[in-house]
Amino acid sequence: MTDAVADSAVPDQGAFPHLDSEALAALSSETLAVAAGRPERGHDTPVNPSVVFSSTFVGLGSVGAGARGYARYSNPTWEPFEEAVARLEGTDVPALLFSSGMAAVASALSLVPVGGVLVAPAHSYSGTLGIAQSKGERGELELRSVDIADTAGVIAALDGASLLWVESPTNPMMEVADLPALVDAAHAAGALVVVDNTFSTPLGQRPLAVGADVVVHSATKYLAGHSDVLLGLAVTASDELRARLLVHRTLHGAIAGPMEAWLGLRGLRTLALRVERSQATAAELARRLEGHPAVRRTRYPGLVSDPGHERAAAQFAGFGSIISIELDDATAADTFVASLALWLPATSLGGVESTIERRRRHTAEPLTVPEGLVRLSVGIENVEDLWADLAQGLDALD
Numbered sequence: 001m002t003d004a005v006a007d008s009a010v011p012d013q014g015a016f017p018h019l020d021s022e023a024l025a026a027l028s029s030e031t032l033a034v035a036a037g038r039p040e041r042g043h044d045t046p047v048n049p050s051v052v053f054s055s056t057f058v059g060l061g062s063v064g065a066g067a068r069g070y071a072r073y074s075n076p077t078w079e080p081f082e083e084a085v086a087r088l089e090g091t092d093v094p095a096l097l098f099s100s101g102m103a104a105v106a107s108a109l110s111l112v113p114v115g116g117v118l119v120a121p122a123h124s125y126s127g128t129l130g131i132a133q134s135k136g137e138r139g140e141l142e143l144r145s146v147d148i149a150d151t152a153g154v155i156a157a158l159d160g161a162s163l164l165w166v167e168s169p170t171n172p173m174m175e176v177a178d179l180p181a182l183v184d185a186a187h188a189a190g191a192l193v194v195v196d197n198t199f200s201t202p203l204g205q206r207p208l209a210v211g212a213d214v215v216v217h218s219a220t221k222y223l224a225g226h227s228d229v230l231l232g233l234a235v236t237a238s239d240e241l242r243a244r245l246l247v248h249r250t251l252h253g254a255i256a257g258p259m260e261a262w263l264g265l266r267g268l269r270t271l272a273l274r275v276e277r278s279q280a281t282a283a284e285l286a287r288r289l290e291g292h293p294a295v296r297r298t299r300y301p302g303l304v305s306d307p308g309h310e311r312a313a314a315q316f317a318g319f320g321s322i323i324s325i326e327l328d329d330a331t332a333a334d335t336f337v338a339s340l341a342l343w344l345p346a347t348s349l350g351g352v353e354s355t356i357e358r359r360r361r362h363t364a365e366p367l368t369v370p371e372g373l374v375r376l377s378v379g380i381e382n383v384e385d386l387w388a389d390l391a392q393g394l395d396a397l398d
Helices: 003-008 021-025 029-035 078-088 101-109 126-137 151-157 179-188 239-252 258-268 271-290 309-315 330-338 383-395
Strands: 096-098 116-121 141-146 163-167 192-196 214-218 232-235 297-299 322-326 355-358 373-377
Touching: 029 078, 029 271, 078 096, 078 232, 078 258, 096 101, 096 239, 101 126, 101 192, 101 214, 101 232, 101 239, 116 126, 126 141, 126 163, 141 151, 151 179, 163 179, 179 192, 271 297, 271 322, 271 383, 330 355, 330 373, 330 383
Parallel strands: 116 141, 116 163, 163 192, 192 214
Antiparallel strands: 096 232, 214 232, 297 322, 322 373, 355 373
16 A cells, blocks of 8 residues: 555544543443543554553653552553443542452451441451451441341441441341432431442442442452452542552552453443343342242342332342352252352352352351252343253252
């Protein structure tokens, strides 16, 4: 190709439109998952952000706020993912990306002052409970365990509290909190509110919109969505709280690798499609599981019979993709899980593949979780294939 031909093939580019903060705020969550965190448009610019592999950055003089300096302080690969998730949670204050969900949890729990009071659900992610209990045993805080679905009981426990931790639905018992009421009560008591939004995702609920101070995610789960990275996120609308969380991340070295960050953002692009498919399938599977004679109890907020249904219908934009069922005992649950060919017997959740496990196989799980409780994370496979596998396993228990 001659220079003249090459030059004539390039049209006048002019100025490319850009989605500024106001334009992004007007977009639906489904569109934000695709559009947020993109590079600014220009002729021949890439559609996707680049991965930056560097342990340090060139610079002279003091390294203050906003300077990259060193890769434990900052990496440009984190920032598009942080921007996109912040937008999804309804704030333009960038999120903070962490090396794992537990790292994000630990950062949020660092907001409890030494000697402060933490009010937390008796049923929640076992890692969260583990770190809270460990801090309590060392005298770093006072832990008050509550039934998060018992609004009056939670409010009564807030006297003198420093921080209220909320999961809704809880892991693995699927209890649903009255989040707006608890946020108001906690703030009236002078406590911060942190919400683990991993199960619901920003497509299901936006806790910051009802006044929560910090939202955390195990981005390993739905946000990244492919069971191939460990990542965590903390999101807040407060610059002051973000600064405190950032100091914790930097000093504790709880940083994500650039490749994991890039993969997490790539996974986020299909969040709406994955959640739409898995939620629809979960609703149908829950209905069928509820009617099976081998199942003693089915917990799914989308079921009208579920104790949390009324609250979930009022607060959530969708009922999620997690189901918990109770079988007769540990033996029945283990036999059932071991009989399945399509469902993967594995911990974690929120991936494209459907996973299943008896939760009390983890020694850290609270003793109030029934021995026969089985948690199902519904993926994007065909609903009839998933049901056929479950049905043959349950039928064999009769």
